[in-house]
Amino acid sequence: METMQIGRAKLTWLNGGVNFLDGGAMFGVVPKALWSKKYSYNDKNQIELRTDPILVQLDGQNFIIDSGMGNGKLTAKQVRNFGVKEESSIVQSLAELGLRPEDIDAMLMTHLHFDHACGLTYPVSDDYVSVFPNAVIYVSQVEWDEMRQPNIRSANTYWEMNWKQVQHQVQPFAEELTITDGLRMIHTGGHSDGHAILVFEDGDVTWIHMADIMPTHAHQNKLWALAYDDYPVTSVHQKEKWMNFGYQRQAWYTFYHDAYYRAIQFNESGEAIHYVDRERYAYPDH
Numbered sequence: 001m002e003t004m005q006i007g008r009a010k011l012t013w014l015n016g017g018v019n020f021l022d023g024g025a026m027f028g029v030v031p032k033a034l035w036s037k038k039y040s041y042n043d044k045n046q047i048e049l050r051t052d053p054i055l056v057q058l059d060g061q062n063f064i065i066d067s068g069m070g071n072g073k074l075t076a077k078q079v080r081n082f083g084v085k086e087e088s089s090i091v092q093s094l095a096e097l098g099l100r101p102e103d104i105d106a107m108l109m110t111h112l113h114f115d116h117a118c119g120l121t122y123p124v125s126d127d128y129v130s131v132f133p134n135a136v137i138y139v140s141q142v143e144w145d146e147m148r149q150p151n152i153r154s155a156n157t158y159w160e161m162n163w164k165q166v167q168h169q170v171q172p173f174a175e176e177l178t179i180t181d182g183l184r185m186i187h188t189g190g191h192s193d194g195h196a197i198l199v200f201e202d203g204d205v206t207w208i209h210m211a212d213i214m215p216t217h218a219h220q221n222k223l224w225a226l227a228y229d230d231y232p233v234t235s236v237h238q239k240e241k242w243m244n245f246g247y248q249r250q251a252w253y254t255f256y257h258d259a260y261y262r263a264i265q266f267n268e269s270g271e272a273i274h275y276v277d278r279e280r281y282a283y284p285d286h
Helices: 023-027 076-081 090-096 114-120 141-148 164-169 232-248
Strands: 003-006 009-013 018-022 046-050 054-058 061-065 084-086 106-108 121-124 127-130 136-140 170-173 176-180 183-187 196-202 205-209 252-254 261-266 272-277
Touching: 018 023, 023 046, 114 121, 127 164, 136 141, 136 164, 136 183, 141 170, 164 170, 196 232, 205 232, 232 261
Parallel strands: 061 106, 106 136, 136 170, 205 252
Antiparallel strands: 003 009, 009 054, 018 046, 018 084, 054 061, 121 127, 176 183, 183 196, 196 205, 252 261, 261 272
């Protein structure tokens, strides 16, 4: 597991699973001739995407950003269609750190698509049980509303088994929420209507988790939006706003989906100056 210290916050990437999705879908209208120079693809035109939650240890509390792919919740058809090569082993990752799921104080959910929210519950007999029973689950009000009443498009990714058994733990917020001193969740919209990012400021140190409006390092260009985005123009505007904000502070940007980098620090000109690489495993079938 990779880890780094940014100001008061210690960040550790947990093993949340991996899937392979169509590169064209992940880069929208961007021609393959451009995006393929920045991110590798296989003979099926698929790119490797992690779904690795970030454990944030800050001020004596344990927070986790998003919850991974989950375990035993996908059908064989979904595993095939979503290119899932590995499910979550978050509980094992926590155990290696001397932690239990019961030790998590809050889940910071950027949004509730299946690849971010399946790890909130696990199957037991004919029902589902909370993985993190003592955690408050923070998510934007807009996202929480759509999760429970998805539209014709979002019904394919907002699943009842990911929310019904944990709804008593959910504390939605409107536009912005301070989690603890210096750490904020901010509603952006874009990828989903209720999508949120995280911003941490500690003196002259800043890190930003852009979630799925910049899912990998290859999506740094403000105009490169996903075909999966419900509101791509909003994604573009929000990315421009928060990249400019971060560049001025030489912020670190952290990733949930990137198969190559855990975090990158950019200077005032938007040039990468420091990296945290991910230790990679070769998937022979891809």
